[in-house]
Amino acid sequence: MSPTTPLQPITEDDIAQFLVNTPDFFERHAELLASVQLTSPHAGRAVSLLERQVELLRERLRQLELRTADMIRHGQDNAALLERLQRWTCALLATEDPGALPEAVTDGLARSFDVPQVALKLWGADPSWADAPWAQGASEDARAFAASLRQPYCGANPGLEAVQWLPEPQAVASLALLPLRAVPEADAFGLLVLASPDARRFQASAGTDFLARIGEQAGAALSRLLPRQG
The missing domain is CATH 3.30.450.40 (GAF domain)
Incomplete structure (x- = not known):
């Protein structure tokens, strides 16, 4: 008999790759969504996978709101600059001498x-x-x-x-x-x-x-x- 090849230990990367390649895993094991506990960087306590996902979505939404507010502010600033430019240009056009x-x-x-x-x-x-x-x-x-x-x-x-x-x-x-x-x-x-x-x-x-x-x-x-x- 040939010697048995030692099994390689499963790594975190192996698990991550498996989950990526098996998108229906949590559909077949829905109970894990509530039972798996993760550390929340916001609450400072263990939360379920579902709760952590909600936190991530809220954070993305907050970042999107900040970007939207920044775009609106820049738009208002640009509108104010264009209004000043128009007044200055009109003054030049009105200069007869x-x-x-x-x-x-x-x-x-x-x-x-x-x-x-x-x-x-x-x-x-x-x-x-x-x-x-x-x-x-x-x-x-x-x-x-x-x-x-x-x-x-x-x-x-x-x-x-x-x-x-x-x-x-x-x-x-x-x-x-x-x-x-x-x-x-x-x-x-x-x-x-x-x-x-x-x-x-x-x-x-x-x-x-x-x-x-x-x-x-x-x-x-x-x-x-x-x-x-x-």
């Missing part, structure tokens, strides 16, 4: 979106605006930087020239730099600076879609200051 547009852009952003510091510089404007403060002081480096931006820059203050356009550049911990174009595919003719002493206000990890929309609408409005074609 083109020379008042730079101030309407910067002051409107500061008030509507609680931005502590806002500044802008334009170049290539009609010669009649050559003496305006916003038409002076942008170096070739600043213009080249604006031209290189296809999306707004968000993040810490890297010591760029544009920061010096602000009233209090030393107070800047984070900023957003928005290139200004008459239309998205055109060359940049200006740069809009939004700054905050809060390092978390403009983060590199944050989305820039909303800022891009602000830049596009500001650029379209300020394009009235460019030389007329034809």
Whole structure:
């Protein structure tokens, strides 16, 4: 006779695999659902398998409710931002004097979106605006930087020239730099600076879609200051 092969002990993984592969096990042994005792992390006592399953379902439901509430809150925040954006845009459209547009852009952003510091510089404007403060002081480096931006820059203050356009550049911990174009595919003719002493206000990890929309609408409005074609 050949020697008997020793039986391998049944492991927890074997039991788990058996239950996975035998979904009707508890249908044939329904009494186990009530008799099997598990430790509840919430009640701190032994509960039946059915009670534990109910706890798990309640926890999943609670997580789903939290996610739903978070989505609703974000939706409300976005709706409020869009309403502010619309009011700011309407104010730009209602500005009859083109020379008042730079101030309407910067002051409107500061008030509507609680931005502590806002500044802008334009170049290539009609010669009649050559003496305006916003038409002076942008170096070739600043213009080249604006031209290189296809999306707004968000993040810490890297010591760029544009920061010096602000009233209090030393107070800047984070900023957003928005290139200004008459239309998205055109060359940049200006740069809009939004700054905050809060390092978390403009983060590199944050989305820039909303800022891009602000830049596009500001650029379209300020394009009235460019030389007329034809």
